[in-house]
Amino acid sequence: MISQLSWKIGGQQGEGVESTDRIFSTALNRLGYYLYGYRHFSSRIKGGHTNNKIRISTKPIRAISDDLDILVAFDQESIDLNAKELRLGGVIVADAKFNPTIPEGIDTRLFAVPITAMAEELGTSLMKNMVASGASWALLGLPLDVFNKAVEEEFGRKGAAIVEKNVEAVKRGAEFVLEQAGGPLDEFKLDAADGQQKLFMIGNEAIGLGSVAAGCRLMAAYPITPASEIMEYLIKKLPHFGGTVVQTEDEIAAVTMAIGANYAGVRTMTASAGPGLSLMMEAIGLAGMTETPLVIVNTQRGGPSTGLPTKQEQSDLNAMVYGTHGEIPKIVIAPASIEDCFYDTIEAFNLAEQYQVPVILMTDLQLSLGKQSCDQLDYNKIEIKRGKLVTDVPALEGHDLFKRYELTEDGISQRVLPGEKGGLHHVTGVEHDETGRPSENALNRQNMMDKRLNKLNDMYVREAIRVDAPHDTPDLLIIGMGSTGGTIDEARSLLEQEGVTTNHITIRQIHPFPTKPLLPYLQKATKVIVIENNATAQLAGQIKMHAGFADKIESLLKYDGNPFLPSDVHKACKELSLDGNVQRV
Amino acid sequence: MATFKEFRNNVKPNWCPGCGDFSIQAAIQRAAANVGLEPENLAVISGIGCSGRISGYINAYGFHGIHGRVLPIAQGVKLANRELTVIASGGDGDGFAIGMGHTVHAIRRNLNVTYIVMDNQIYGLTKGQTSPRSAEGFKTKSTPEGSIETTLSPLEIAMSAGATFVAQSFSSDLKQLTKLIEEGINHEGFSLINVFSPCVTFNKINTYDWFKANIVNLEQFPEYDASNRVMAMNKIMETNGMLTGLIYQNKERKSYEDLVTGFKQEGLAKQDIKITPEQFDKLVAEFK
Numbered sequence: 001m002i003s004q005l006s007w008k009i010g011g012q013q014g015e016g017v018e019s020t021d022r023i024f025s026t027a028l029n030r031l032g033y034y035l036y037g038y039r040h041f042s043s044r045i046k047g048g049h050t051n052n053k054i055r056i057s058t059k060p061i062r063a064i065s066d067d068l069d070i071l072v073a074f075d076q077e078s079i080d081l082n083a084k085e086l087r088l089g090g091v092i093v094a095d096a097k098f099n100p101t102i103p104e105g106i107d108t109r110l111f112a113v114p115i116t117a118m119a120e121e122l123g124t125s126l127m128k129n130m131v132a133s134g135a136s137w138a139l140l141g142l143p144l145d146v147f148n149k150a151v152e153e154e155f156g157r158k159g160a161a162i163v164e165k166n167v168e169a170v171k172r173g174a175e176f177v178l179e180q181a182g183g184p185l186d187e188f189k190l191d192a193a194d195g196q197q198k199l200f201m202i203g204n205e206a207i208g209l210g211s212v213a214a215g216c217r218l219m220a221a222y223p224i225t226p227a228s229e230i231m232e233y234l235i236k237k238l239p240h241f242g243g244t245v246v247q248t249e250d251e252i253a254a255v256t257m258a259i260g261a262n263y264a265g266v267r268t269m270t271a272s273a274g275p276g277l278s279l280m281m282e283a284i285g286l287a288g289m290t291e292t293p294l295v296i297v298n299t300q301r302g303g304p305s306t307g308l309p310t311k312q313e314q315s316d317l318n319a320m321v322y323g324t325h326g327e328i329p330k331i332v333i334a335p336a337s338i339e340d341c342f343y344d345t346i347e348a349f350n351l352a353e354q355y356q357v358p359v360i361l362m363t364d365l366q367l368s369l370g371k372q373s374c375d376q377l378d379y380n381k382i383e384i385k386r387g388k389l390v391t392d393v394p395a396l397e398g399h400d401l402f403k404r405y406e407l408t409e410d411g412i413s414q415r416v417l418p419g420e421k422g423g424l425h426h427v428t429g430v431e432h433d434e435t436g437r438p439s440e441n442a443l444n445r446q447n448m449m450d451k452r453l454n455k456l457n458d459m460y461v462r463e464a465i466r467v468d469a470p471h472d473t474p475d476l477l478i479i480g481m482g483s484t485g486g487t488i489d490e491a492r493s494l495l496e497q498e499g500v501t502t503n504h505i506t507i508r509q510i511h512p513f514p515t516k517p518l519l520p521y522l523q524k525a526t527k528v529i530v531i532e533n534n535a536t537a538q539l540a541g542q543i544k545m546h547a548g549f550a551d552k553i554e555s556l557l558k559y560d561g562n563p564f565l566p567s568d569v570h571k572a573c574k575e576l577s578l579d580g581n582v583q584r585v
Numbered sequence: 586m587a588t589f590k591e592f593r594n595n596v597k598p599n600w601c602p603g604c605g606d607f608s609i610q611a612a613i614q615r616a617a618a619n620v621g622l623e624p625e626n627l628a629v630i631s632g633i634g635c636s637g638r639i640s641g642y643i644n645a646y647g648f649h650g651i652h653g654r655v656l657p658i659a660q661g662v663k664l665a666n667r668e669l670t671v672i673a674s675g676g677d678g679d680g681f682a683i684g685m686g687h688t689v690h691a692i693r694r695n696l697n698v699t700y701i702v703m704d705n706q707i708y709g710l711t712k713g714q715t716s717p718r719s720a721e722g723f724k725t726k727s728t729p730e731g732s733i734e735t736t737l738s739p740l741e742i743a744m745s746a747g748a749t750f751v752a753q754s755f756s757s758d759l760k761q762l763t764k765l766i767e768e769g770i771n772h773e774g775f776s777l778i779n780v781f782s783p784c785v786t787f788n789k790i791n792t793y794d795w796f797k798a799n800i801v802n803l804e805q806f807p808e809y810d811a812s813n814r815v816m817a818m819n820k821i822m823e824t825n826g827m828l829t830g831l832i833y834q835n836k837e838r839k840s841y842e843d844l845v846t847g848f849k850q851e852g853l854a855k856q857d858i859k860i861t862p863e864q865f866d867k868l869v870a871e872f873k
Contacts, residue, residue, distance in 0.1 A: 198873075218664055218665065242853060256661065260662040261664055262661075264666045264854055265852075265854030283651060379866075427646075
C-alpha cells in the first residue's frame with residue numbers, strides 16, 4: 001500500500017486531455033484523496049503537446065512531484081516527452097491506435113489500450129477520455145461505482161443514454177487494461193483516503209469565490225492567460241447577486257472602469273497578468289492619488305513582454321511594488337495557498353476600503369491554475385469592513401464642499417458616495433486640497449503627500465509573514481512566496497531526514513514590506529536562502545533593501561517556465577548547508 | 586427642484602477669456618436644472634486638457650480622471666449606481682486621439698451616459714499642437730508644414746459603431762446646445778454630443794466667425810428624419826461633418842443596463858453585499 005502517487009495524461013491540445021483529467025480527479029476527490037494538479041499547456045487552442053499531472057495522496061500535498069507512476073498517452077509525442085519522468089516500476093497506458101513504443105533506455109511497462117477504437121465503437125472518439133480514465137482507475141484498483149457516479153453527474157443533464165454510453169466506455173477501458181495487467185497493480189494500491197470530501201479548485205476560482213463573498217459585485221476585465229478564469233467564474237455568479245462583469249476593450253478601460261465603480265460605491269475588481277498590469281500602471285496612480293479603493297489581481301506568468309504566457313514565473317514583483325509614476329501608497333498581498341486565495345481576496349477588498357488605496361493580489365500561474373484540494377472554507381470568517389465610508393452627513397452651507405481629503409491623524413479621511421446630499425466634493429488626479437480642489441500650494445502638497453504615504457504605516461495583513469520555525473537555530477532559513485511553499489516543505493522533510501534543519505518563512509505581504517516581523521528571524525539565521533521563480537532575485541532584493549543581511553542571503557532562482565520541483569529545492573539547500581554555492585536551476 | 590444657479594460653484598475657470606468651453610459649462614448647468622436634477626445626483630466625469638477641468642466648475646459630484654479615460658470611468662460610475670445621471674466630458678484630443686478606443690466601445694456598449702466633447706480642433710493645454718480633428722494642412726507647433734493626416738470624423742465613426750444618439754452643436758448656440766444636452770440626458774443609452782468650441786488662443790483658423798460661416802443647422806431641412814440611419818450618415822457626409830442639431834437617435838435599442846441579466850433599477854451601490862450562509866454553501870458545493 002502506498003500513500004501517494006502521480007498520474008499524468010498527455011496528448012494534443014483539444015483532444016480530451018483536460019476532460020480526462022477533470023473526470024478522473026473529480027472521482028478521486030469523491031473518495032477523499034488530496035490532489036494537486038499541474039497543467040502544462042501552450043497558448044493555442046488545438047494542437048501542440050499538452051499534459052496534465054495530478055498528484056494523489058492520503059495526506060495534504062501542495063507540490064508537484066519529481067517523478068511519475070502512471071502516464072496516459074494519446075500520442076507517441078506524449079510518451080517521448082514524458083516517459084523519462086516515470087519512476088522505476090511506473091507504467092504507460094497508451095492508445096493502441098498509434099502503435100506506441102517505449103523510448104530507448106526507459107524501463108517501463110506499456111499497456112496498449114485501443115482507446116480511440118473503443119470510443120469510436122461506442123459512437124464517438126470524444127469518449128476517449130472515458131476509456132482512458134476508466135483504464136487508469138482500474139489500475140489503481142479503485143471502486144468503479146464511485147467513478148460511475150461522477151460520470152453520471154457530469155453527463156446527467158444530457159440524458160440517460162449518454163450517461164450509459166460513457167459508463168460503458170469507462171467499463172471497457174477498465175476491463176481491457178485489467179486483462180492485460182492481470183488485475184489491479186499491487187504497487188499502485190493506495191491507502192484508503194479519509195473519505196472526507198475536500199474542495200477541489202484552482203486558485204482563480206478561489207479568488208472568484210472570495211470576491212463574491214467579499215461583496216464584489218462588478219468586475220471589469222480583459223481576457224488574458226492565466227487570469228481569465230476569475231472573469232469566467234464571476235460572469236456565471238455575479239448575476240445571481242445583482243452584479244455583472246464587463247469585458248472591456250483593453251486593460252486600461254478595465255482598471256479605470258473599476259476605479260469609477262469603486263468611486264461610486266461598488267466593490268469592483270479587475271484581474272490580469274503582466275502585459276495587462278503594465279497597461280494599468282497610470283490608473284493605479286490615479287487610484288492612489290484620489291484615494292479610491294481598488295482591487296487588482298495579477299496572476300503572474302512568464303515575462304517580459306509576451307514572454308511565456310502559459311508558464312510559471314514570479315517576475316512582476318518589482319512592477320507591482322514600484323509600478324506607476326510618482327509615489328503612492330499601495331498594498332501587495334501574495335496568497336500562498338488555495339485557502340489564502342479565498343481569504344486574502346476578502347481581505348484585499350476590506351483593506352482597499354479601509355485604507356482607500358489600490359490593493360494588488362499577486363498570484364502566480366501555478367497557484368492560479370493548479371487544481372488542488374483545499375480544506376473547507378469558513379463562512380464565519382467572512383467579514384466586510386468598509387472603513388470610513390459614511391452616509392447621512394450634514395448638509396453643506398453655501399459653496400462649501402465636503403472635506404473628502406481632510407487631514408487626519410491616521411491620514412484616512414471620511415469617504416462619501418455620489419448621491420449623498422451633504423457630500424459634494426471634487427476628485428482629481430491633480431494635487432488637491434482637503435475638498436479635492438486642485439491646489440499647487442507647497443505646504444498643502446507636502447501635507448497631502450504625507451497624509452497619503454503615511455496611511456500604511458504599521459499596516460499588516462493577516463499573517464504578513466507565515467512562519468514555520470520548529471528550530472531555534474536552524475542550519476537554513478528558507479524564504480519563499482506564492483505557490484512554492486508546498487515544494488519547499490517537501491524538500492525540507494527530505495533535508496530533515498538527512499540531518500539538515502530548516503525553518504521556512506512565506507512572505508505574504510510583499511508591500512509595504514513586513515520588515516519588523518521578519519527581522520528577528522533574519523537576525524537569528526546563519527544562512528538564508530530565498531527561493532523564487534525569476535531571474536533577478538526580486539524578493540531577495542526587497543529583503544536586502546529593507547532588512548539588510550546581504551552577506552548571509554543566497555538565492556535559488558528558476559525562470560525556465562516550470563515550477564520548482566522538490567528536488568530542485570532539496571539540492572540547492574543541501575549544497576548551501578554544506579557551504580557550497582547555490583547554482584541556479 | 587434645483588435651479589441652474591445651484592449647479593454653479595465659486596471656482597473661476599482657468600480657461601482663456603472667450604473660450605468656447607464657458608458656454609458649454611453654462612449649457613450643462615442649464616440642462617441639468619431643466620431636466621430636474623439635484624446636484625448630488627449628477628456626476629460629471631472629465632478628462633485631461635483645458636476642457637477636462639469642467640468637472641471642477643459645476644456644483645455636482647465631479648471626477649477629473651486621467652487623459653483619455655473619461656468614458657471607462659464614467660461607465661464604471663453608471664454601472665455602480667444607475668440612479669445617478671452621468672455626464673462625461675473632455676476635449677477632442679482626449680476623446681478622439683488617446684481615448685478613441687474607449688469612445689468607440691462606449692458607443693457600442695450603450696450605457697446611459699451623456700458624452701459631451703468640447704471640440705476645438707487643437708491641443709490647447711499643451712500650447713498648440715495638432716489634433717485628430719485638425720484639418721489637413723493645418724499648421725501647428727507639431728505640424729509646422731501643415732498636417733498631412735486626414736481629419737477624423739467622430740460623427741461617422743459614431744454612426745458606424747452603432748451609436749443610439751448622435752448630436753452636434755456650437756458653443757455660441759446656447760439654446761440649441763442646452764436642448765441637445767437635455768435630450769442626451771433623457772436618452773436611454775449612450776449619447777454623443779460633439780460641440781464646436783473655438784480655441785481663441787491657439788486656433789486662428791477655426792474661429793467663431795469661421796464656424797458661423799460654415800455650420801449647417803439641421804433645422805433648415807424640414808424633411809430631415811433623425812431616426813433614419815442612412816439619412817443621418819448621408820447628411821454627415823454631405824455637410825462634411827459641419828451639421829448641427831440632433832443627427833441621429835435610436836429609441837428602440839435598450840441601454841446596456843437594461844440588457845444585463847438581473848440588473849436592478851436600484852443602484853448597485855445601494856444593495857446589500859453580504860451573502861447568506863445558504864448562498865455560500867451553494868457556491869462552495871460546486872467544488873466538491
